[in-house]
Amino acid sequence: MKKTSLFLISLLLILMTGCSLEPPEWAKPANTNNPKEMKIGLSISTLNNPFFVALKDGVVAEAKKQGIEVIVVDAQNDSAKQSNDVDDLIQKGVNALLINPTDSSAISTVVQSANSLNIPVITLDRSADKGDVKALVASDNVKGGQMAAEYIVSKVGKNAKVIELEGVPGASATRERGKGFHEVADKQLNVIAKQAADFDRTKGLNVMENLLQGNPDVQAVFAHNDEMALGAIEAIKSSGKDIPVVGFDGNEDALNSIKAGALTATVAQQPDLIGQMAVQAARDVLQGKTVEKSIPAPLKLVTKE
Known part of the structure; x- marks a missing residue:
């Protein structure tokens, strides 16, 4: 009876550990001030929209310029998929997360998960309703x-x-x-x-x-x-x-x-600029610098006249 109880307890502990969002030791991000040692995860709401493609391109171009590794995932306008995508990025040991939320409420849970692991979160174009977001980079x-x-x-x-x-x-x-x-x-x-x-x-x-x-x-x-x-x-x-x-x-x-x-x-808007500014904000946060909670990108009205 005692052996059976010990087995069940051990099995429960294994299952609980397996369900943890915390990445394995080999994937945990190392603290670094060097951009060339930084790894950023980018979760885009959808790449079936030219605006978000341009935003992604802005992130990738600026990250390459800085020597920062970036992993891009496409939520395909599915908030559940986006949450799973961000969990995967956490498991891959990213130093920071750039998130363009599909749904500002639904994304809050994984933002809070990242907070618990001390992974800074920057949101692009759209905010998260809950959780600690270091900066929102968006047009007004x-x-x-x-x-x-x-x-x-x-x-x-x-x-x-x-x-x-x-x-x-x-x-x-x-x-x-x-x-x-x-x-x-x-x-x-x-x-x-x-x-x-x-x-x-x-x-x-x-x-x-x-x-x-x-x-x-x-x-x-x-x-x-x-x-x-x-x-x-x-x-x-x-x-x-x-x-x-x-x-x-x-x-x-x-x-x-x-x-x-x-x-x-x-x-x-200027989506490529939003992407660039988000990478810069993530780099500054990882280097211990203070960033503004809201980082605005300029707007302009375009007409034929």
């Missing part, structure tokens, strides 16, 4: 939303009827861009419909088709990103209407669409 999404609303007012006038295409529910960028937009729109525009299209071009097209049927008198559209805006334009073209659309990000497809006279405007 609230300001960008305000810029979009102000431009629509100047384009179609006060009290114009507007449709809003929202991003992924739960993403901080969705909340912040919507907040900034409504700070102006609720006073100067008439938002007649809004619906999530998850920052996706195909969903933007499908959602816009449905919203046009119920709101044929819409005068302008604000999309929380360029991918949804470009999808909305296709739906508008198919309907035979001419409705101004304002996006957000400034990706290459959007800029080309503006030049061609299709997309009306975009609030342009």
